Amino acid sequence: MRNGYHIVVCGSIVPDPLQTLEPIETPGGPALKNEMMLPAVLDPWASHALYEAANLASKVAGSKVWLVSVAPKAKLQQVMMTVAQKVSFELVAVDGPASGFGDAYGVAAILADEVQSIAGLDRSRLLVFGGWESASRGAGVTMQLVGERLGIADQFQGVDQITTQADGSFEVLERIEGGRHQVSMCSGPPALLGWATGNLPEPRNNPQVGMANMRTVMPALQRAKAAALAGSGLRFLSTTPPKQQRQTRIVKNRPVEEIAQEIVEWIGK
Amino acid sequence: MSAPPTSTEVSRSEMVVDIACVGFGPAMGGFLTTLSREIMNPEGTPQLESIVSPGLPLQVMCYERADALGFGVSGAVTRARGIRQSFPGLDAAAIPMAARVKSEKLVYLLDPIGASNRSVALRLADKLIRTFSWTLPVRHHALELPYIPWFMQKHDGLILGLGQFNQWVGEQLMGSGTVQIWPGTPVAAPLVENETVVGVRLADQGTDLQGNPDAGFLPGMDVHAALTVIGDGPVGVVGRQLDQEFGLPDGHNQREYALGMKMVIELSEESGLEAGTVFHTIGFPEPEIFGFLYVHPDRLASVGIFIPSWFKSPVRTGYRYLQHFLLHPYLWRHLQGGTLKSWGAKSLQESGRHGEPFLAGNGYARIGEGSGSTNVLAGSGVDEAWTTGVQLAEAVIELLEQRRPFTRENLQEMYVRRRRESLIGEEARIAGDSRNGFASGVVTGMLGMALAGFTKGRFSLSRDFQPLPKATSELEERYCDRIPRHELREIAQQCAEAGISAHDCIMDRCGWPRIPLDGKLLISHQDALLMGGGVQAPAGYANHIVFLHPELCHKCNPKLCVEMCSGQALTRGDDEVPAFDREKCVFCGACLWNCRQSVDGEHGNIEFRAGAGGLHSTLN
Structure with a gap:
């Protein structure tokens, strides 16, 4: 790719996975109890997409990474204080709910609009990244809808690896059943990749990266528009949290096969 | 450099x-x-x-x-004078979990179990209180003191989730x-x-547990x-x-510390507690352990205890004491039916000036x-x-x-x-010398506080705090009047061989009842780590707990660091040097001032270095 890629990562925040969540009914519809008081992290699926984007950008000169995020501004700011230390990107922030009860169609519309409004974005170099799934929005359709609204026909979901060629084409490994990958060749951008876990470790915190990112992160947060998601006509007839049964035991140095077998037996009880 | x-x-x-x-x-x-x-x-x-x-x-x-x-x-709970100066016209409602103090009580908790290690003087006082309970404000095994000294009052202050x-x-x-x-x-x-x-x-970053460069070293x-x-x-x-x-x-x-251990509890609708309520407690689960209950908005309450370094007992694990504190009838009538939302612990520096x-x-x-x-x-x-x-x-x-x-x-x-x-x-x-008396016990300490407080520091008791490695009694010295020496030795030996801390066995033997776990509020210590916020220990950092001279640990029994560890991150190691599991460490730092082995006589054998991770909870 002669001039590098323009990689836009769509990803929001979710409550820290270590927290116990409690759905509640509010006048505005279902929500998570004390959502604004719970610690939050960048959605793990989106995190993988962001790290892959940064890694790709570091390999292909001239590339640039944006992160488009719909989330409560205050919580997004908190999360950015950690995420911004890890990889370089420019934030595009939208102030809206991230409880997981937003309609995927509405979220996708906002994300697509924000992608299209990024100044200087070159569609011929565009790769849209995101999580194949989400730790809160489990429908698994948001990225597909974003791609459709952007008119991107080349979409790949459950991606674990991208290998780019000098001419801009790239090979993609998508997860399929049986623990195998489907190998596809794409002639080049624009394309949309919904990432599974990828292969990269979480980058180290680098204060210099953080300082550079903060020059754009804070202004982006200050000019974040409010998203019209809540009360947009979507009506939930009922919500049911998954049944939880906690039985805790901390075990170390035990073969994973034995742990897996015990879990299977426990589920079967 | x-x-x-x-x-x-x-x-x-x-x-x-x-x-x-x-x-x-x-x-x-x-x-x-x-x-x-x-x-x-x-x-x-x-x-x-x-x-x-x-x-x-x-x-x-x-x-x-x-x-x-x-x-x-x-x-x-804070008077918030400085905070209010920084934010004139501060509206507590703008800060999640903040509430103005509306009512404040100082409560002396009697021992409803009979297992607490009380001095003769305190036992006599307890008996008098119970005898005259028909005329004193005694209810639910507690005496509500009619007056809070001016220097302890937090009237019109703020309850904060920090x-x-x-x-x-x-x-x-x-x-x-x-x-x-x-x-x-x-x-x-x-x-x-x-x-x-x-x-x-x-x-x-990118090191092994000993701090040597590893994959991705930065x-x-x-x-x-x-x-x-x-x-x-x-x-x-x-x-x-x-x-x-x-x-x-x-x-x-710096010879005075305390461990504060706390739960944030979602109260039941029948709890009867209003936001802004503050209880300060003394007397239970041990006379040396102070407690508190602060009620936040939205039926949340912070409930916890302080275990001071001058608490001589080598049996000092906070978690079980905290559970007995919750179960005291004076508090349990409000807490029953509640749900644990957050848990944690921290050291407090109590040496003041x-x-x-x-x-x-x-x-x-x-x-x-x-x-x-x-x-x-x-x-x-x-x-x-x-x-x-x-x-x-x-x-x-x-x-x-x-x-x-x-x-x-x-x-x-x-x-x-x-x-x-x-x-x-x-x-x-x-306040400088107000706590001097605690070196001689809780009653003397309270008298010393009153003396310093009411004379505005003009008079105080003399100061005689031992260096922290020498501040704790031996197990036999502390419990010999309650458990025969040979039995104490057997308990300590059995626990050492089993690789567990001795506190549960000792407390059981002293008559503390087992905790009736309910899966919501009364839960195991390890479940508190998981349900109370969770602990993260990112890879790529060196261990932050280091035993400077491991050979000193060999002769140490019971090991105070293990007994006091808030998250059970320190356990008895195979070679008598405590094993450290950073995935359970909440960074309370109690091990630092709960080590009885020392080279210089003043500081313990544990170094608390830079580390990453810890509790993931802000509901506190």
Whole structure:
């Protein structure tokens, strides 16, 4: 790719996975109890997409990474204080709910609009990244809808690896059943990749990266528009949290096969 | 330059800023809030110009170990005088979990079980109280004292969830765009040259547990600064290294700590407690253990205990004591049916002015709890810490405006003098010797507090706190009147062989009933770690708990560090050196002051180094 890629990562925040969540009914519809008081992290699926984007950008000169995020501004700011230390990107922030009860169609519309409004974005170099799934929005359709609204026909979901060629084409490994990958060749951008876990470790915190990112992160947060998601006509007839049964035991140095077998037996009880 | 305990033989990146800050708690909140308001002019030009980057505004960086601001645990009731001065017209409703104090009670809890280790005098007092319960305000095995001494009162103060308060402050600071705060960034050490602090070194990343370079090794950056502000708390890595480097002022020592362990509980609808309610308790589960209950909005309550270092018993695990505290009839009538939302623990520096380090030196200044700001008479630390931060910021602004360097003399004149002459300085003086009596026991300690409090510090008891490694009784000495010596030895031996701490067995033997676990509030210690917020231990960092002389651990039994460990992160190791599991460490720092093995007679055998992770909870 002669001039590098323009990689836009769509990803929001979710409550820290270590927290116990409690759905509640509010006048505005279902929500998570004390959502604004719970610690939050960048959605793990989106995190993988962001790290892959940064890694790709570091390999292909001239590339640039944006992160488009719909989330409560205050919580997004908190999360950015950690995420911004890890990889370089420019934030595009939208102030809206991230409880997981937003309609995927509405979220996708906002994300697509924000992608299209990024100044200087070159569609011929565009790769849209995101999580194949989400730790809160489990429908698994948001990225597909974003791609459709952007008119991107080349979409790949459950991606674990991208290998780019000098001419801009790239090979993609998508997860399929049986623990195998489907190998596809794409002639080049624009394309949309919904990432599974990828292969990269979480980058180290680098204060210099953080300082550079903060020059754009804070202004982006200050000019974040409010998203019209809540009360947009979507009506939930009922919500049911998954049944939880906690039985805790901390075990170390035990073969994973034995742990897996015990879990299977426990589920079967 | 002194050698920080990190991999030094590597090339490190460097950065130069004007002010480097270590730790983000109430003190740093006060410092940065005050400073940030003076950095820019209203028209957007720098009011305080950077020295290292001329033309730009002052470059201020703050590094915090925890994975996000406000992680960890603490609930507080504070008079909030300094906080309110910083935020005139402050509406408590703007801060999650904050409530104005509406009612405050001091309650003496009787022992409804009969297992508490009470002195003869206390047993007699208990008997008298029960005998005259028809005329005294005794109910639910507790005496509601009719009067709270003026120096302990928090009337019209604020109940805060400190995690939420810190997040609220941090949000506004970052929103101002004038300072940068970086969580998840532990600081390994101060950089010291010619008795001048010239900045800090961040912790190495990508190391094995011993700190050796491993996959993805990223040496910690050296951040050089004209001023380093240390507000890293009572067991902070940088603060304690400065204490080692420069020593403490003559006659000062840090021999009084306490472990605060707390739960945030969602109360049942029938709890009958209103937001703004405050209970301070004494007397149970042990006479030396103080307790509290603060009610936040939305039916949340902070409930916890303080276990002081002068509690002689080597059986001192906080978690089980906390559970018995919850179950006391006076509290349980409100707590029954509640659900645990958060749990955690922290050390408190309770030496007050006796533990005060050098507050300022060339290139550095100390603020907050680690600087001895806690008012040990009032039992108040948050607002005092905040105020010391404000005072330093005011001094720094003046020095910058006058273009004077951050020398020891200038900081002494502008910051230390300001602190001494302020209200909190005067209150710290009054409180200075108020806790002396606790070295002789809880009753003497209470009398000493009353004496110092009511005479405004003119009279007090003498001070005789032992160095911490010698502060605890031997197991047999403590329990010989309740358990035969041979049986105590057998219990200790059996627990040692089983690799478990002795506290449960001893407490069982003393008559403490087993906890009736309900899966919601009364849960196992390990479940509290998981359900109360969860502990993260990111890979790629060295272990932050180090036993300096492992051979000293061999002869140690029972091992206080294991007994006291808030998260059961320390267990008896195979080779008699305690094993450390960082995935359970909540960074309370109790092991630091609960080690009986010492080389120099003053400090224990444990070093508490820079580490990452810890509790993931802000509902506190």
